[in-house]
Amino acid sequence: xxxxxxxxxxxxxxxxxxxxxxxxxxxxxxxxxxxxxxxxxxxxxxxxxxxxxxxxxxxxxxxxxxxxxxxxxxxxxxxxxxxxxxxxxxxxxxxxxxxxxxxxxxxxxxxxxxxxxxxxxxxxxxxxxxxxxxxxxxxxxxxxxxxxxxxxx
Numbered sequence: 084x085x086x087x088x089x090x091x092x093x094x095x096x097x098x099x100x101x102x103x104x105x106x107x108x109x110x111x112x113x114x115x116x117x118x119x120x121x122x123x124x125x126x127x128x129x130x131x132x133x134x135x136x137x138x139x140x141x142x143x144x145x146x147x148x149x150x151x152x153x154x155x156x157x158x159x160x161x162x163x164x165x166x167x168x169x170x171x172x173x174x175x176x177x178x179x180x181x182x183x184x185x186x187x188x189x190x191x192x193x194x195x196x197x198x199x200x201x202x203x204x205x206x207x208x209x210x211x212x213x214x215x216x217x218x219x220x221x222x223x224x225x226x227x228x229x230x231x232x233x234x235x236x
Contacts, residue, residue, distance in 0.1 A: 090187030100143040158191035171220045178210040
C-alpha cells in the first residue's frame, strides 16, 4: 500500500501544482487513499520532495531528479517492483506494470535520462516508449530487463 500511495504522490505532483500537504492529502483521498496529514508528511520526507517557486510566485512540490541518492533509490524500487513485463515492437517499448503504477514507473524511467528514449506515454498499467531506432529498442529492453533483476542501467 505504501508503494502504491507514494507512486500516486509522484503522479499527483507531476500532474498538479500541489502547494501544501493538505492539498496533497485531499488529492490522495479523492484517489481512494485513506491518509492522515502525518502520513503525507512522512511520505514527502521519504520521497525527498522539494518545494520550488512557480512562475506565479506560489510554491509547489516536485520530485528532485535522480541526482539525490534517496530519490534515485525510490525510483529504482518503484521500477523494479512495478514492472510486470517488458517487450518491444519495432522502435516502441511496451512496459506492463502493476495496476496504477504506470505513471510512477514512467517517472522512474524518465529519471534514468536515457538519450535513446524520445518520449513515454503512461496509462494505468501500460507504458509506451518511443525509441530512436529498433536497434536502440533492442539494446534498451535488454538493459531494462537486467535493471529490473537488480543490475544497474
